[in-house]
Amino acid sequence: MTVDTLIIGAGISGLLAASVLQNAGQTVLVLDKGRQVGGRMATRRLTKDNKARADHGAQFFTVREPEFQKWVDGWLEEKSAAEWCKGFSGRDGYPRYRGMQGMTTMAKQMAQSLPVQTQTKVTNIDQDGQTWQITTESGDEFTANQLLLTPPVPQSLTLLDSGNVTLPSAERQALEAVQYDPCFAVMLVLNSPSSIPVPGGVQVRGEVIDWIGDNQQKGISEQPSVTIHGSPAFTRQHLNDDRTEVGNRLVDAAQAAGYLNRDDIESMQVHRWMYAQPIECYPDRYLKTAVNGLPIAFAGDGFRHARVEGAALSGLAAAESLKF
Template identity: 35%
Template sequence: MKLDNFPQVRLSNKISCSIIGGGMAGLVAGNVLQQYGFDVTVLDKGRGIGGRMATRRISHADHGDGIFDYGVQYITAQSEEFKKWLDEWIEIGLVEKWDCASRSAADLESQKYRGVQSIRSIAKHLASNLNVHTGKRIVAISWREASWKIFADDGASYNSNLLILTPPLPQTIQLLKDSKIPISEISLERLRRITYRMCLTVLAIASGPLRIQQSGSCHVNGDQLEWIACNRLKGISPDCYAVTLQANAKFSEQHYAPAKRESAAQALIHAAKQYLGNSSILEYQVHVWRYSTPINYFDGTFFSPQPCSSDSAAVGPLYIAGDAFSTGYEKISSLENAFLSGFEVAMDICQKQKVS
């Protein structure tokens, strides 16, 4: 995305920025910063990029490859900035309109979009010009000699002048705690107040077509099942009836424990019976999203936590961003919120670092 409506920033020298988390927030921040001349490195623990913009392939001997969007189901856009990026993605054939069901009353009137290939293809596009390292679970960070040192669980380490953290907030807090970063108790307490819904998801291969509206999706609103989507009708799984079943938050909380997952998956498949028509489920996998969407929001588009007063030099430039930060829009979708948080934190850094 070419950023043409922002005052040009001239950096006094090359400033490096590490971004932990390659979901929407981290990738957008990375793109903006790189465009303004920062030396950006994105680190993610996942095998692939995208975070909750997640797509998985499951192969079946007789039915070919099932392709599942199993995190974000659809995109909506309210803000002018996100609309601009979305328009560009539409123009290059990355995204298209999808007249699917609405997951919430807030989305009823909104135009919905999908990734043409998959939702993860948007993340891959955003990552294509960035220095991205996947499979790097960051286990410790420290600020030493005017530089952030970042340590991954495989022994790799990275240095940078600035650091942005974009994991869901409980994971960010854990990393700060494990690293003994001296953040003030007030800052930590503000972060701790943010909670997320859980979402137990079943990725199932069906033997044939579903009895579901043409768009391939349905907001079920049952006591167990909340959402069902046929990825073949959606257009991303050309050979195989790949079905995404998502449970509601209450059922997910009650059944996420490994010992309960199998029976929970069976219950969700049973709850989807009327949509399966004459088809049966041939094979499935279960995924638990511990943090799917925020329940409440942090007041502010991003956050620079305060160090403990006694130790103010012990923390370098540190920013926290992601979908749980309030961007000032009412009823905005989570993915757009993540986008705006990543965009705003990068713009703020650009403004602070510019020469004149």
């Protein structure tokens, strides 16, 4: 079956776009290589009994635009999101929101009413003259009239190259200018509470640590668990180092700053985000163009505004442009 719009990526931008297009009467299909939906709004179960959990990508989100507020109000009402606090070093009045069971909660909720296929890595994008042809790692093929790509932009460009899909050169150049910082995320299970101050998060912005958060105080983990994000400079410097070594360095820095005691650590996991947050964005909310007459659009947090809200608004805007 040829779908109206095939969306690559079940992060917040892809899922919101899929909701809008499905509500507009289109047939859609969302493919994601991850084990679960949510993309960089990621929550990991750290113990088999699920008592310890950690958000290892986005830690919280904020809302500035009424268009995004509408969706957030819906999530608050259905209890997939909750307010965490109104600031980390003093209250500045702006709510910081979290997912109810971690940052993936909203994505999981949305995916229930959408055709989403996870563990499906797209490896090739091509055309047969009439439609887009999408091939996955396991050899499955899909066809679509329109395509929406929501991975971090460098990954989307690699996909285009897989099938020699040539964009107009000005557009290609503009997309190539979108750049991201990498980030190491360390997830710790502790056997006693951390010393991270209330409300359970510190935007350290230091040379080594960028952020440290207490998932128990945040309300998503029964057992004490901590997330540490390495700074962009630290992560770049140690990008290919042994993960355990990287984790230990970040733990040392956290202990030296008084946030935790190494002796309390039960387990440690380390994740490397190659494309964590954009440092150079495409100027508009999305890019829509056509290749040999077939519509293709790009969206995500690399478009105009970074962060969860930027990604959401980008997906919504791209979807409007893809309505028939």
